[in-house]
Amino acid sequence: MLVRSARIMRDHYLLYLLLALLIVGWEALIGLGLFAEPGHVGEIVACLYLSTNLPFLVLFGTPLTRAAGFTAPGSMAAGFKVVLIAVLLTAVTLYATYRTTALMIFGMYPPLAELLIVAGLLVLALPLIVTLFGSWIPAGIAGKGAGLHRALIRGVLSLHTVYWRLVLALAAAFVVWLLIIIAHLAAFELLPTLVTPDGALDPIGLACGYLMALVGLALLTYVNVVVCMCYARSEAIALDTPPEGTGA
Secondary structure, X not given: OHHHHHHHHHHOHHHHHHHHHHHHHHHHHHHOOOOOOXXXXXXXXXXXXXXXHHHHHHHHOOOHHHOHHHHOOOHHHHHHHHHHHHHHHHHHHHXXXXXXXXXXXXXXXXXXXXXXXXXXXXXXXXXXHHHHHOOHHHHHHHOOOOOHHHHHHHHHHOXXXXXXXXXXXXXXHHHHHHHHHHHHHHHHOXXXXXXXOOOOEOHHHHHHHXXXXXXXXHHHHHHHHHHHHHHHHHOOOOOOOOOOOOOO
16 A cells, blocks of 8 residues: 555656645745735645545546546545545544644643643544545445445444554654654754744745645545555455446
8 A cells, every 4th residue: 555655646746746835835925924814725725636536546547637536427526525524634633732722822832741642642533533434435436335324334344454554654644744843943943934033935944844745645645545445445346447337
């Protein structure tokens, strides 16, 4: 699954580089004060694009650059399900980080142990949501076992295979993000930022943000590959071969 994820990124490297640029560029424009509301539109667009299109690529070999999510059968349903799962993930994330974030806003930084506990809970909780609901997306595209209840059953049965892969992948991404931040702290004694306090772009901070965005896109790719491949195996679907009459 790692090899397949790496191959997807290699074959579509220009798209990944552009998506990472969209994420960092949008956040930089926000930092420059060109937009009143942050919104994180760059991240949202990149995640929705990949999460909607990757199942088509993994299951049927449809190229990402052909915008399969907007033209292929089942794309509307897949996009809708991606949004619902994303809302669940966001809700859990906000709930888990509410207390620490609220303290930070008022300048009261929580102890490191509390931050690590929250991060640990997220690493365990977010993969669980994807494991339980994730196969709902490729099932709708393939038209086999497409009901939500079937997805939940598959999720429970695949806890020993899918869940721990996702936990390890998210933990690895957190470690890489942390290493990038620590390296910047060691070199400049400051957290990496896209924009300096005087309102100018920070080239080193932009580079760190770009690397972190690429790590996030790699994580998103791996998660989609794991979910889709395990779903295909559970339903005995031959990968990269579109079945006749595939629909929503």
